[in-house]
Amino acid sequence: MTCRIALIAHDKKKDDMIALAREYAEFLRNCKLYATGTTGGRLVKEVGLEVERKHSGPLGGDLQIGSMLVEGHIDAIIFLRDPMTPQPHEPDINALVRSCDVHNVACATNLATAHLVLSQLQAGAAK
Numbered sequence: 155m156t157c158r159i160a161l162i163a164h165d166k167k168k169d170d171m172i173a174l175a176r177e178y179a180e181f182l183r184n185c186k187l188y189a190t191g192t193t194g195g196r197l198v199k200e201v202g203l204e205v206e207r208k209h210s211g212p213l214g215g216d217l218q219i220g221s222m223l224v225e226g227h228i229d230a231i232i233f234l235r236d237p238m239t240p241q242p243h244e245p246d247i248n249a250l251v252r253s254c255d256v257h258n259v260a261c262a263t264n265l266a267t268a269h270l271v272l273s274q275l276q277a278g279a280a281k
């Protein structure tokens with residue numbers, strides 16, 4: 155089954171997200187990808203991935219992805235959060251991460267975990 159993954163990164167983590175996506179590009183090309191607006195735009199432009207883009211995070215993009223997750227349409231989230239910068243939409247960010255816990259969906263919020271999740275999903279897809 156095609157893996158459905160949401161990719162989200164705060165501004166200071168976007169370069170990390172691009173590097174991560176490049177590393178797993180071959181696998182990610184075979185997934186159904188969703189992203190918040192700005193993250194998605196960069197993934198399309200700089201990595202050449204096909205991504206369904208939602209609104210930018212501060213405009214409700216995290217909530218849109220959270221809603222999809224609650225409906226059972228997302229298998230994993232890579233959410234590279236910036237723990238050092240206050241975000242205007244902090245409640246939305248918390249709601250998305252909480253939804254992952256409520257619905258038992260894998261949620262990687264830092265690079266180390268993102269590598270573990272993506273390498274595991276990639277290995278599963280190769281079986």
Ligand SMILES: O=C(CO)COP(=O)(O)O
Nearest residue numbers: 190191192193210211212
């Ligand atoms: O703010 C975000 C996640 O909380 C990310 O939104 P953008 O991808 O639009 O920058």
